[in-house]
Amino acid sequence: MSTRKRTATRYTVRAFESDDRSAFLSLYESVFGHQRNADWFRWKFSENPYVDHVPILVAIEDGVPVGFRSFFAQEMRIGGVVRSAFQPCDTMVHPDHRGRGLFGRMNERAIERYTDGEPSFFFNFPNENSKPGNLAHGWREIGTVPAYYRPQNPISALGDRINAGPRRDVTDAQPTDDGPATAVTDTLEDAIATSQRASDRLLVESDSELEVEYYETPPAETLAAIYRRSIPEAIHTNRTAAFYRWRFDNPVHSYAAYVARRDGHPIAALVVSSGDEYARIIDTLPRTVESEPATLNRLLVSALGDCADRNYVEAFGETLPAPLRFRFYPDTRFPLSALIQPTSRTLLARNLGDEIDLESSSIASWTFSRLDLDTT
Incomplete structure (x- = not known):
């Protein structure tokens, strides 16, 4: 018997127990480099409204958790039918226990646990490390979904170099917060921002009957009402008011919304989340974006x-009606394709039972915004 087979017998895989949470959060920080707390765990797993248990499998050695295979429960709309689905997420194995088949064993246990019941299928966008393991356990590659990036401020990328100035002896160094290099940087950044705003405004049509409202907290009932006006046939997350309330209760992120009204009636919306250096378009409504292109472009400019x-x-x-028009470039094409691995945007799916068959679907039969991803 090989060493690998002997060591593999030391491990067992079981369902998550409440005492595993601290080990999960500790390993999460070690593996992913981000700290998450109990509130985040409760939101994502314990209080997820689409599952009645914590959907996590745990690999154990001598009573100690050393790996986790987790799932993000969602309600998916397939044409006129709503089905539950799990999106694998936050999968991790302690560095000292990798290469011993734990990912595969947790996958096998998950398939065994959830086949012929709820959920109806798995789908996810695995990274290059977990993609081969998914394919080996029955996932099928559907296609690649692009992410779009709009460079806003190229000067910031050069800011540190500009502010550094000529090299000086460290004993002569003094704080230079208000130095001339900083002033030049600020001036260029302001000029670029002003130019982009003016350019963006030229790309949208004037509509005096359209009112744009800003919400610090996305209005769940209003978003759900706009969604119901034009529900796409393509496979996507079912958006109800309850879903929006729960989804935007994520304690790790904050969200804001822009709502367009005509004659007092909401007709389109855009939800955004911002970090220190970036902003993300999280969702746009209606999800059939081609039905309100001018209105969505107006919200985008705001x-x-x-x-x-x-x-x-x-x-x-499928978030923006005309991404290239507003200088959003896809990571599936040059030049971004040379810098960003599109494999992380490759959709995989796996059927669970015979109720539906999504493994043979095409990428054209799905539609996504960032709201459909577990990481938003």
């Missing part, structure tokens, strides 16, 4: 104006 100080803005999937 959002871009408010995040002009961010280095870049990101969108994902």
Whole structure:
């Protein structure tokens, strides 16, 4: 018997127990480099409204958790039918226990646990490390969904170099917060932001009957009402008011919304989340974006104006009616394809039972925004 087989017998895989949470959060920080707390865990797993248990499998050695295979429960709309689905997420194995088949064993246990019941299928966008393991356990590659990036401020990328100035002896170094290099940088950044705002405004049509409202907290009922006006046939997350309330309760992120009204009636919306250096277009409504292109472009310009100080803005999937028009470039084409691995945007799906068959679907039969991803 090989050493690998002997060591593999030391491990067991079981369902998550409440005492595993601290080990999960500790390993998460070690593996992913981000700290998450109990509130985040409760939101994502314990209080997820689409599952009645914590959907995590745990690999154990001598009673100690050393790996986790987690799932993000969602309600998916397939034509006129709503089905539950799990999106694998936050999968991790302790560095000392990798290469011993734990990913595969947790996958096998998950398939065994969830086949012929709820959920109806798995789908996800695995990274290059987990993609081969998914394919080996029955996932099928559907196609690649682009992410779009709009560079906002190329000067910021050069800011540190500009502010450094000529090299000086360290004993002569003094703080230079208000030095001439900083002033030049600020002036160039302001000029670029002003130019982009003016250019963006030229791309939208004037509509005096359209009112744009800003919400610091996305209005769940209003978003759900806009969604119901034009529900796409393509496969996507079912958007109800309850879903929006729960989804935007994520304690790690904050969200804002722009709503367009005509004659007092909401007809389109855009949701954005911002970090220190970036902004993300999280969702746009209606999800059939081609039904309100001019209105969505108007909302986009409003959002871009408010995040002009961010280095870049990101969108994902079928979110913007005319991304290239507003200088959003896909990571599936040159030049971004040379810098960003599109494998991380490759959709995989796996059927669970015979109820539906999504493994043979095409990428054209799905539609995504960042709201459909577990990481938003």
